[in-house]
Amino acid sequence: MTTQQKMNPEPEVVFEGNYFLEGNYGPVQEEHVDTDLQVLGQIPADLKGNYLRIGPNPVYVSNVEKYHWFDGDGMVHAVQFEDGKATYRNRFVDTEGLKWERKEDRWLWRGMNGMMDGGAASPPEGAPAGKNPGNTAFVSHNGTLYALHEGSDPHILSLPDLGTVGTTNFDGKLTHAFTAHPKVDPSTGEMMTFGYSPFPPFVTYSVINKEGALVHSTPITIPKGVMMHDFACSRNYSIFLDFPLTFDIEAAMEGKSPLGFEPEHGSRIGIMPRHGSDEDVKWFTVDVGVVIHTANAWEEGDILVVQACRSKASDIIGAVEIDTDDPTDVLGQMYEWRINVKTGEITEGPLHEYYSDFSRINENYAGAKTRYTYSSEFDQTRAITFKSVMKFDRETGETQHHNFGEGRYVGEAVFAPKVGSTDEDDGYVICFIQDENVNQSECIIIDAKNFDGDPVARVLIPHRVPYGFHSGWVGA
Numbered sequence: 001m002t003t004q005q006k007m008n009p010e011p012e013v014v015f016e017g018n019y020f021l022e023g024n025y026g027p028v029q030e031e032h033v034d035t036d037l038q039v040l041g042q043i044p045a046d047l048k049g050n051y052l053r054i055g056p057n058p059v060y061v062s063n064v065e066k067y068h069w070f071d072g073d074g075m076v077h078a079v080q081f082e083d084g085k086a087t088y089r090n091r092f093v094d095t096e097g098l099k100w101e102r103k104e105d106r107w108l109w110r111g112m113n114g115m116m117d118g119g120a121a122s123p124p125e126g127a128p129a130g131k132n133p134g135n136t137a138f139v140s141h142n143g144t145l146y147a148l149h150e151g152s153d154p155h156i157l158s159l160p161d162l163g164t165v166g167t168t169n170f171d172g173k174l175t176h177a178f179t180a181h182p183k184v185d186p187s188t189g190e191m192m193t194f195g196y197s198p199f200p201p202f203v204t205y206s207v208i209n210k211e212g213a214l215v216h217s218t219p220i221t222i223p224k225g226v227m228m229h230d231f232a233c234s235r236n237y238s239i240f241l242d243f244p245l246t247f248d249i250e251a252a253m254e255g256k257s258p259l260g261f262e263p264e265h266g267s268r269i270g271i272m273p274r275h276g277s278d279e280d281v282k283w284f285t286v287d288v289g290v291v292i293h294t295a296n297a298w299e300e301g302d303i304l305v306v307q308a309c310r311s312k313a314s315d316i317i318g319a320v321e322i323d324t325d326d327p328t329d330v331l332g333q334m335y336e337w338r339i340n341v342k343t344g345e346i347t348e349g350p351l352h353e354y355y356s357d358f359s360r361i362n363e364n365y366a367g368a369k370t371r372y373t374y375s376s377e378f379d380q381t382r383a384i385t386f387k388s389v390m391k392f393d394r395e396t397g398e399t400q401h402h403n404f405g406e407g408r409y410v411g412e413a414v415f416a417p418k419v420g421s422t423d424e425d426d427g428y429v430i431c432f433i434q435d436e437n438v439n440q441s442e443c444i445i446i447d448a449k450n451f452d453g454d455p456v457a458r459v460l461i462p463h464r465v466p467y468g469f470h471s472g473w474v475g476a
């Protein structure tokens, strides 16, 4: 490999006084297009498409101290691979909220923590009551790329230029919030989604057919509102997690957090046929825990297998206080439930000893039995920091780590199948890393079949890519 050239400028300090606004969490304000990027190694010829990463990147902040990581305006960072060359682009999701704030040149919505003491903001007449920051994750369905935020309508983005086409409510049929983690069944082309709310119906579920039409919706009854960030779908079932991140409206009225970790609520997994309704849901009680992200679900006869990163408790990234002395209690671990849907017999437990989140699979195998799961391993010396990407082999029980070196941190990686791929791990694991030693952002391409070997390519990004939320892959 050739010597790495430092290409990034020193971070521009926009805000000071909040961990999630400083260092490589700090936002960037300029949008760029850079072609023919410098590469250490070689971009494989059978890698073709767009690697995408989205995250919060605030332009205006109501209160720096109270800024929560979930609040920032969505920005997409993308690397397009074609003919062995790479192009970098970054662009804001051009949301209605951001347009209003830019027009007024000030913050208009307070954000998650700021609402506690200041109450809801009063946006100008004509502006939406809440902000849809479009900052969390992607789904690609029926040839359309969506940027998602779980309280809001999806934004449609264009590729490769990352333009914001606008929001969609599926011809007026979408009546609920839309999770950041819908599931696409590659065997039918259907997309399953849901939304949660602090008010009844606490959960509503919908199916969107392969042509992009919303064809089925049903409420899902649970006893009280919970923050249900993700769910899972096997070929026949949609699987809901009634876990104890609960809403408390009375507490919110008293100026306390509207969201808390309430172990007494318990944890239940609800299983419903894909086109079923509320009365078809069967609930199964499992050990108390918290799931932010699932990996996959599939059926083995009467056994439904659900995989996720699961922690014992959660402080919702500092939003609430919890009663524990063990910092690993809030860290996810790759975990599996095996539920006999006929007898109700359940076995559950962690799959290995490491702590991780951002669990992903080869999505061509979603809803079917998967052997490999990829996730990002926590660096426990710092909040929300990831030191490696792991490949877990369910067949051998082996975990491989791809480490990036001292002071080089990663976010979510995604699996990109090779052009013409033939088996589950026939492809590349792609991620952004930040080399904090020299303030250099890189896009790393790992051969999934040589996971703990050297990366096949390190693409040097000529601008800083802040840490963010989820990754996506749209193959060409």
Ligand SMILES: [Fe+2]
Residues within 6 Å of the ligand: 136, 137, 180, 181, 229, 292, 293, 470
């Ligand atoms: Fe997420």
